[in-house]
Amino acid sequence: MSNAIEIRGLSWRPGKSFALQALDLAVPEGAIYGFLGPNGSGKTSTIRLLLGMARPQGGTMTVLGDRVPGDLPRILARTGYVPETPHLYPGLSVTEVLAVHRAFFPTWDGAWAEGLRKAFRLEPAARVGRLSKGERGKLLILLALAQRPELLVLDEPTDGLDPVVRRDVLTAVLEYVSDTRATVFISSHLVHELERFCDWVGVLENGSMLAEMPMEIFKNEIKRIRLVGAPVDPPPGLPFTLLGRHSSDGMAAGETWIVRGWEDGMSETLTAAGARVREVVHLDLEEGFVELLRAARPEVWGGRNGPESGLPPAPRTVAERRRGEG
Amino acid sequence: MTIFRQLLFLHWKGVRFGLLPLALGAFGLPLLAVQGVLPGGEIERTSTVQAAYLFHSLQLWLPLFPLLATLTGATLALSAWNWDHRGDHVYALSLPLRRWEYVLMKMGAGILLLLIPFLAFWLGGVLATSSLEIPEGLRAYPTAVALRFLLASLVIFAILFAMGAGTLRTAVWVLVTILAVAVLGSSVPEFLRGTLFPGMPPFDLLEWVLQAALGWPGPFEVMTGSWMLVDV
DSSP, rough: OOOEEEEEEEEOSSSSSOOOOEEEEEETTTEEEEOOOTSSSSHHHHHHTTSSOOOEEEEEEEETEEETTTTTTHOOOOOTEEOOSOOOOOBBBBHHHHHHHHOOOOOOOOHHHHHHHHHTTTTTTOOOGSSOOHHHHHHHHHHHTOOOOOOOEETTTTTTTHHHHHHHHHHHHHHHHHHHHOOOEESSSSSSHHHOOOSEEEEEEOOOOEEEEEEHHHHHHHEEEEEEOOOOOOOOOSSEEEEEEEOOOTTTEEEEEEEEETTTTTTHHHHHHTTTEEEEEOOOOHHHHHHHHHHHHHHOOOOOGGGGGGGOOOOSHHHHHHHHOO | OOHHHHHHHHHHHHHHHEEEEEEEHHHHHHHTGGGGGOOOOOSSOOOHHHHHHHHHHHHHHTHHHHHHHHHHHHHHHHHHHHHHHHHTTTHHHTTTSSSSOOOOOHHHHHHHHHHHHHHHHHHHHHHHHHHHHTTTEEHHHHHHHHHHHHHHHHHHHHHHHHHHSOOHHHHHHHHHHHHHHHHHHHHHHHHHHHTTTTTOOOOHHHHHHHHHHTTTTTTTTTHHHHSSSOOO
């Protein structure tokens, strides 16, 4: 399977306080890729670099097989983009916005655009500047979809929208994807929302990719284990990755470990080290996401195991983890 | 062509409320300039007196012609980028066009819109001069002055359009550079003459730059040349 988006070693430092650091990212063709990260982690910056709106200091990027920035017009003609902040001209009516936008996209589907406009209940004569936030969000999605793009890049498309509008917007996207097999790259910090329909997930924190893998693996790999008699130092050669550990509240001599790569039967390794596994808790995407962030930057995200704990750093991607295991 | 038409439409939507009064002004200004010398006045004039009276009347209004051209160029240039800046250029940058194509088309749209006040000015000039009894030896130049108006607007439009295409930081840097040249260009040669090089001839960089810009073949010569609707 080829990748619709491929980023290798992307570096960008717009100021002193933030930098994207050798970012690697791959979005398989036809995937719905959830690009997760807390506010300020670099999601929007990555998207802007990807669409040629800023120049990186290093690295390579290809989108739909074409290189950024060399083939940008070809890429942008096949990409529907919904930015984080609405950017439409406020003086135009909905009809005028559609007329202007269609001029740039030869693949524009006028009939479908009109159908979406009616479905979204957008008045043709309404001025963009007077639309509600939800209506503007729907108009942006309409513009991106009616281009009939091969790739949809959605930057926090539902941020600040009410649940009804969110559902309208996401339903329209999913219907389009099921019809066309287009690739979707959607950034958000609303984790539970992405969990329902993404099949790939990447977690960005402070300009670095913490993890990138299929959603099912992400949801099944990160677990919370409650232990009694846990050794002070983790035994060498653990078959899983220990992301973090802390004392379990209200459990005498108990500890909670956050691990990745846990499989049934691994408790024997811990038993051999003198510990007893009391419980293995499957984490959903949101819990796994939070634990990943805590493990990556405990001083920021409130985990108790800082770098001084001596725990090994979490592998960044599936491929890297495999390389590490090999 | 479809894209250009849409960019023209966008510019028109953004500037129409500013452009229409300017076009009206461009139409009315030549008429106002000759108002005092329209036929039917009470003074019995000889050809020489009439010519002097005409020149005097026109000269009173002359400074307003380049001023209006400047306002027209500036309005169109700044409105060209207004919406782009407000949206942080995100919309334009997400369109499948190379940046230079977008900028060129935007500039073309602005120049096309400049033709509205130009035509209004030309029409006003033609009407104004045709209503005059032009003394012997003088000629009306409504087309030449209208072309000067167009050229002057175009110069201002092009400069401000280029500045507006960049970020606010770029614009600030350009202004700071101009200011620095103005201040240092005047004070440094004077300081050197007073201290290290007493024999150095007086030199004012700012004055030199202004002369180069305002005189032929400087870009602003079009502002300082003749704007007389009626001349020898």
